[in-house]
Amino acid sequence: MSSNDDTTSKDFEQAVNMTAGQLSDWLETDESTSVGQDDGGESVGHRSGRRIVEILRTPKGERTDDDHEHMRTVVGYVHRHLAQRPEGDVRETRWRYSLMNWGHDPLKD
Template sequence: MSGKNDGTGEDTVGEFHEAVNMSPKELREWLATDASRSVGQSDGSGESVGHASGRRIVELLAKKKGELTEDDLAHMRKVVGYVHRHLGQRPSGDITESRWRYSLMNWGHDPASS
């Protein structure tokens, strides 16, 4: 993550779209599974922070660049940071059904996709 901001959020939007490699449909379908609800830290409401973030990501993917608010851009930066940090913590072995992969998928990134 470059941390640069050109004032329009263009850098943030680009980094967000690089980090989020799941389509809105894929992410919506994933968030409806028990596996997606089985990982992450609770936000106190019974839903994990990552699961709530995934729902927000679906909304952000539907917005046009000119519709994004500062709050939207802040969440995009949070997503980019989370994805980059957790990719650096890849466990050894098969990740197909790992909590690590499931957690990343809640944040819109499937490390098993290329």
Template sequence: MTEHKHAAAEDLDRDAIANEFDAAVNMTASELETWLKTDDSKAVGWKADGSKESVGHDSGRKIVAIKRKKKADLTTADLEHMRKVTGYVHRHLAQGGPAKDTEHSRWRYSLMNWGHDPLKKRG
């Protein structure tokens, strides 16, 4: 019985993580994939020592792969990344965007690398 309860708790976590991720990531896999190919996408974000790719750009590639999976196929690493993405998006949004030209801001571009376009209307 304990094993069954543990499995049920894991499923709840999986669902909660997936729901929070889906709320934070408002770009489709195709939209994100197209965005990641742009120079603007590649120009923003922090790069680890010696890396040519920013942490956010790498995250975006992982998000595309995650969004193309079925929830049942998500790995522990996927779920951990989904939590990281959700936290990043919430922290970045809390900072607020620039007062002018949000559309062409590094703030927006960085968020978009993490799968969230702050100018996209929910629909």
């Protein structure tokens, strides 16, 4: 693994604060499927969440270049979305649900 992949892995581990099991369970909820930009029947974020589960279940040394590219996409999305935090209680908001589809629960911070 290159040093760039090491950095990507560290950034991904900081951005994704849900376990594979937690994320997988979340993706089965109505709240999860109710948010995001629809892309032919499944939102981009929901599809990303399924990919994140696969990445989390893949040993670090076996992750592909495509995995690392998606991990960088996830880190960018999480950072951008966190910067748009709405005011007030975010527990039951589309903002939180969208972030959770990408593996980040802002209430865990």
